[in-house]
Amino acid sequence: MKNTVSTLLAQKQSGDKITMLTAYDFTTARIMDECGVNAILIGDSLGMVMLGYDNTLPVTMEDMIHHTAAVSRGAQNAFIVADMPFMSYQVSVQEAVINAGRLIKEGGANAVKLEGGAEVCEQIRAIVNASIPVVAHLGLTPQSVNVFGGFKVQGKNISNAKKLIEDSLKIQEAGACAVVLEGIPAQLAQIITNKLLIPTIGIGAGNGCDGQVLVYQDMLGLTTGHTPKFVKRFAEAGEVMRKGIAEYISETKEGSFPAPEHTYAIDEDVIAEIKKEYE
Numbered sequence: 001m002k003n004t005v006s007t008l009l010a011q012k013q014s015g016d017k018i019t020m021l022t023a024y025d026f027t028t029a030r031i032m033d034e035c036g037v038n039a040i041l042i043g044d045s046l047g048m049v050m051l052g053y054d055n056t057l058p059v060t061m062e063d064m065i066h067h068t069a070a071v072s073r074g075a076q077n078a079f080i081v082a083d084m085p086f087m088s089y090q091v092s093v094q095e096a097v098i099n100a101g102r103l104i105k106e107g108g109a110n111a112v113k114l115e116g117g118a119e120v121c122e123q124i125r126a127i128v129n130a131s132i133p134v135v136a137h138l139g140l141t142p143q144s145v146n147v148f149g150g151f152k153v154q155g156k157n158i159s160n161a162k163k164l165i166e167d168s169l170k171i172q173e174a175g176a177c178a179v180v181l182e183g184i185p186a187q188l189a190q191i192i193t194n195k196l197l198i199p200t201i202g203i204g205a206g207n208g209c210d211g212q213v214l215v216y217q218d219m220l221g222l223t224t225g226h227t228p229k230f231v232k233r234f235a236e237a238g239e240v241m242r243k244g245i246a247e248y249i250s251e252t253k254e255g256s257f258p259a260p261e262h263t264y265a266i267d268e269d270v271i272a273e274i275k276k277e278y279e
């Protein structure tokens, strides 16, 4: 059954944890959907894990629409949330509504996500007024990497923690249907979760949130190098891929692939005639 805004809200109310993962393509989205994940986020993290940028800032609306449309074709039941990329909603409320509309119309998303608190409430209100559900995003918001001076945990001092609580109430009041809490202390996320009527979905925010989200390359062990503290590697899919690719290279080089079962046959009399003329 299709997950909707109401499903996520009902899950908060009943204590059934919301599961969300990122996906950026048809095949991955289909697997996640078949596994029964509640929501799929086409995160602008695609700039890093799919396109190889250092951060999410270069991601364009065209990138987001392209990947959102692929995911929407792959997922029947998951609630599809598409990230609004950097500078697609900050400049004006009008641009924010137009761009949110494109992610729904051209990408097939069910909701959009944007980063920020009080400063984006006008945009949230206008997008919701256009009948588009909005997921807010607070805490370590990656589009503010240059303001934070790196990917740093937020809400650790009193004023910052208070601002996050105030912001969460403001985005709820503006009409957000859920909020992603990223990179904040677990106890603070728990306070926000208890205060809000809308679901909180945490990443690096502890298990007191109403749900969790992870970047799939991180949780399936596809990424190399530094793994952030909040990531659990639920599988080592990178190892499985490396092994398969190494076997393909070795069998191709030694000639054991393709084997007869991977090969098309031709009638003996046809090939005999061809050989007579060409060999």
Ligand code: KIV
Pocket: 022, 041, 042, 043, 044, 045, 046, 083, 180, 182, 203, 213, 215
């Ligand atoms: O872009 C993204 O993948 C995200 C998640 C980390 C929440 O915003």
